[in-house]
Amino acid sequence: MSRFRISGALWDKIHHFASFPQTGVSLxxxxxFGxxxxxxxxxxxxxFLxxxxxxxxxxxxxxxESLPDGLSQMxxxxxxxxxxxxxxxVRAHHLPKTKTTKRHRAEAPDARSRTHHLPLRHAQPVSRPADARGTGGDTPDPGPTVHAGESRNKRDGVWRDEAEDTDRAEYPPEVHEYNEAFTQLLQNIKKRHDPTVTTVAxxxxxxxxxxKAGRIGQSIQEWLxxxxxxxxxxxxLIGQHVALNTLSPHPDYVGIICTRANVHDICHEAIENARFVCEEHYALFKGPPIQLLCPKDLTFAYVPGHLSHICFELLKNSLRAVVERYGVDNEDAFPRSRWWSWRVPRISPSRSQMKEGDPKKRDPAHMDVSGLVLSYLYTTMSDEGLEANIESSDFKAPMAGFGYGLPLSRLYARFFGGDLRLISMDGYGTAFVESRAAAMIRQEQARAIVGDGPSAGHAESGWPTVFIIGDSTASTWTxxxxxETGWGQALPLFLDRRHRVVNAALSGASSKxxxxxxxxxxxxxxxxxGDVLLVSFGHNDEKVDIPTHYTEPWTTYQEYLTGYLDGAHGKGAQVVLVTSVERRRFDSAGGGPYTxxxxxxxSMRALADRRDVPLVDLAELSLRRWKQLGKEGSTEYFLWLKPGESNxxxxxxxxxxxxxxxxxIEVARIVAEELENMEIRDLRIARDSVVSEKDLVWPEPGEGSV
Incomplete structure (x- = not known):
């Protein structure tokens, strides 16, 4: 089969479309809508699609086309x-065509008459005449364009009204034919990309x-x-659209989304599948037993396929570790796992010399190696065997894969706002992995802790509490x-001890x-x-590939910030906006740091000016600091550690x-100095204190977090 060639004209059109931002869609x-x-x-x-x-x-x-270090040329x-x-x-030139009447278009729900609908773009590239070639004039009207500065979606409830309006309208047979043809086009696109994971690997x-690299670097890990x-x-998006067009209605499903996904049933099925793969791979009569501890009535809205993939990968690793620890000839010795735990692949070649459970004899595998285990192509298989496995996998589930199962599972968890983390259990040689979906987080908000009780708002009468909301650069690390430390974690060292500081900043969070x-x-x-609220978001608002996090800087970003301002002001609190601290990025040509x-x-500066709200311009102040320190000197501020320097x-x-x-500490010092210059009411900065790293406190996981 001849390879597809990208012509110059097609490249021009690709670059034109790539100049537009993606539009996020929430669960x-x-x-x-569906x-x-x-x-x-x-x-x-x-x-919309x-x-x-x-x-x-x-x-x-x-x-x-522009990957680093020659990767694009592979x-x-x-x-x-x-x-x-x-x-x-194919999408640009081979869209299905249908003839639609003016009456039908008039009856179609007008996006301008609704405040919530499928998200509209801030600019529609196909609305330009030069870019409409090949679509045909008889395709359905794509609808109005929303330009920068116009209000976006507000309340989800109104969206349901629009769906009901379309349900009442009558549409000609041509619309049904168009929907069928468009669905088939999407199915073809999806099938074309089925081998993408293995081909990229x-x-x-x-x-x-x-x-001749041993392990792929951070830049390629981030790109993956x-x-x-x-x-x-x-x-x-494609799967949801295809399901809505092809599957019969089900009371618990909207497309591929299950509105009452049963966690117990999904996990039980993953256990059975993982044990079957384990038994086949090792020729076992009976694989290691797993006891599932999960309420049978725990349900929430989610995509079952995503959760099933996560659970299966975790359990597969767990079973493989148990079998290799006890041996295929000792089925009776397999322990019953009451918790979802799995053994980290051993790094030390002398694993047989390690006595399990003895904290005095630490195997390197007992350390927190989540950075390795959750990285791509980290596997015990050799490159030769890995390549053969990739070529023959064909979407089967090998017991030892090609190092993509866990990092992809983490992405599935993060897609709707959850996460997947590995925590070392010192002395046991195992790690516990926790996956929590965004919907489950919402259910647990009633149990979130912001202080120790009813009087948590103030440590002493008359002294305001300082609340911090933001992302990982400000959060408290355990x-x-x-x-690793967030500036919000260090800020209490610069405040009068009579203030209480509640750091609610969350790793991975955006304003949305x-x-x-x-x-x-x-x-x-x-x-x-009288309390003080510091608001610092931006790092994760930029992530266009994560619809649950992405905001557009001049519209939705300001809308969410405004929500924090209005909420806190409504409670009589003082709000300070804090621009995001800059990353350590220096011009490759030898220039200085850049934003x-x-x-x-x-956008945050403009909002602070418009609302007359105090602003700590941490972005500008940190950029100046990196310039003063230089490329090498600034590494001291960041999490740079040599191998073996930290367990x-x-x-x-x-x-x-x-x-x-x-x-x-130094970034917190910058924030504290700016707060002092603002003369925030009743806020006292402890200027006479000498602060060092020994004053920092890293809590145990789960202590006092929001």
Missing amino acids: QQMIL QHPSQGTLLKASQ SEELPIRLSHRVVEL PSIEKVKEWYAQSFE QGVLEWKRKQ DRFYMSRIGIRF TVHAP SFAEAGRFDPVLSAIRP THGDYSK NYPEGVEDDTHFSGFGA
Whole structure:
């Protein structure tokens, strides 16, 4: 079969579409819009996807063309790039055509008459005449354009009304034919990209072989995260649309989303599947037993396939570790696992000399190696065996995969706002992995802790409590992550001891995800008149590939910030906006540091000016500091550790976003000095104190977190 070639004209169109931002869609939006599918709602969904998919596909083509260190030139990576370009070209030039009457278009729900609907773009590239070639004039009207500055979606409840309006309208047979044809086009695109995961893995192996690299670096790990997160998003949108068009209605399902996904049943099925694979691989009569401890009535809205994938990968690793620990000839010795625990693949070649449970004899595998285990291509299999496994996998489930199962599971968990973490259990040689979906987080908000009781708002009468909401750069890190430290964790060292500081900043949060997950609710309930709220988001608002986090800087970003302002002001609190601290990024040509936050810092400055709210411009102040320190000197502020320097990071780490203890202290010092200059009412800065890293406290996991 001849390879697809990207022409110059197609490249021009790809770059044009890639200049537009992606539009995020939440789980709640998908449920509300798809609850009552009709030809009208399906047509609106088709219109949205006909606009959104080429933008997402074009982003990936452009990124695949410009990967670092020659990765783009690997044959397998070029093949994947051509797949994405071909899907883009098919969508742009081979859309199904249908004739629609003016009456039908008049009856179609007008997005301008509703405040909530399928998210609209801030600009529609196909609305330009030069970009409409090949779509035909008889395709359904794509609808109005929403431009920057116009209000976006407000309340999900109104969206249901729009779906009901389309349900009442009558549509000609041509609309049904168009929906069927468009669905078939999407199915073809989805099938074309089925081998993407394994093909990209092959491409990275080709690159490793050419570069003679032992382990892939952080920049490629981060790209793989972005790429596969985007792939999950694209396949979710396509899968949801196809399901709404092809599957029979079910009371518990909206497309591929189960509104009452039963956690017990999904986990039980994953256990059975994992044990079956284990028994076949090792030729066992009976695999290691697993006792599932989970309420049988625990349900929430989720995509069962995502949760099933996560559970299966965790359990498969667990069973493999148990069998290799006890041996295939000792089935009777297999312990019964009462918790979801799995053994980290051993690093030490002398594993047989390690006495399990003896904390005095620490195997390197007992350390926190989550950075390795959750990285791509980290496997006990050799590169030769790995390559053979990739080529023959064909979506089977080998007991020892190609090092993608766990990192992809983490992405599935993060897709709707959850996470997947590995925590070392010292002395046992095992690790406990916890996965929590966003919907489950919402259910647990009633148990969130913001203080110790009714009087948590103030440590002493008359002294305001300082609340901090933000992302990982400000959050409080625990003992399993030390010496990683957030500036909010260090800020109490610069305040008068009579102040109480409640750091509710959450790793991975954006202004949107923090609010949508209900994380601000317990903070707001604890705020009292005179208290101080520091608001610092931006790092994760930039992530266009994560729809639950992404905000547009001049619209939705400001809307969520405004929600925090209005909520705290309504309680009589003082609010200070804090622009996101800059990452350590220096110009490769030998120049100075540069900003990485685009318009987000500008947008927060504009909002602070418009609302006359105090602003700590941490983005600008940190950028000045990095310039003063230089490229080498600034590493002291960040989480840079050599191999063996920390038990939590046995392989070392070079993180240019998060801080060391020293760096967090110095950034907190900058914030404290700015707060003092603002003369915040009743806020006292402890200027006479001498602060060092020994004053920092890393709590145990779960202590006092929001």
